[in-house]
Amino acid sequence: MDHQPAHRPNRQLFYLLLVIALLAFPSPVRAFEKTEIPPLETFIAQVMNGNADELRGIYVSGVFADVITPQPVDDPTFVTSQSNALTQFGMASRHGSIGLLAHNYLAGSDFFLLEEGQLIYLIYGDGRTETYIIRRFLRFQALTPQSTTSDFVDLETGELLSASNLFHKVFQRKGDVVLQTCIYADGNASWGRLFIIAEPYEEHAPISMPIHLEFQ
Structure with a gap:
């Protein structure tokens, strides 16, 4: 009889997701010109598609306004290479949190501009918004x-964690939003992780859009 733990495949997948999925390319240099950040109401109108269940955008006043793309169902390690875009982490959703991933040379570079107490707005396809407040920065x-x-x-406590334990520590937060990117240091674009x-x-x-907006 096979007595291997049932969670072993999940642990291996956690390693792949946390270590491989966000491995940055060698260049830490920003790869695009930052566009002007529109007012929140304008951005909501830009990303709306009528689908109330689809997370479409993220907005932080004065910092960024980015679209959100889902991971393909057959590729749980996918992170978008588009500028001004974040990827919704499917496995985080299954653990109750909203995980949003970005490379540190693309949209993830803006994560380092964020501060505790700032508000984050998530926009859904029907124009509905959910508001979150930044509470913690975790660096590994x-x-x-x-x-x-x-x-x-x-980097704060000195605690040593395996990749699977790190996943649970960070993403097992029901109802919270978790932004993730890599930390560039010592010439290495994937030296560490920022959450x-x-x-x-x-x-x-919540902010509501005018009722006259229609979708074809």
């Missing part, structure tokens, strides 16, 4: 950045 060094079995060190944790901001009323 990958001890062997190019290895699929790398351990990680919490930004945002919690629901209940005091802020």
Whole structure:
């Protein structure tokens, strides 16, 4: 009888997702010109498609307004190479959080401009918004950045974590938003990982779009 733990395949997938999926390309240089950030209401109108269940955009006033793309169902390691775009992390969704991924030489470079207490707006296809407030920044060094079995060190506490334990620590946060990108250091574009944790901001009323908007 096979007595191997049932969660072993998931653990291996966690390693692949956390270590391989966000391995940055060698260049840390921003690869695109930043476009002007529109007002929130304008951005909502730009990303709406009428689908109430589809997450379409993310907005932080004065910092960025990016579209959100889903991962292909057959590629859980996919991270978009489009500028001004984030990828919704499918496995995070299955653990109750909203994970949004970006390369640190593309949209992820803006993550380093964020501060605790800033508001994040998520926009759905029907124009509905959900508001979150940034609460925590988690930074980890990958001890062997190019290895699929790398351990990680919490740069604040010194705690040593396996990739699977890091996944659970970061993404098992029901109802929270987690932004993830790589940290560039010592000439290595995938030296570490940055995670930004945002919690629901209940005091802020949802923004509604004018009812005259129609979809063909």
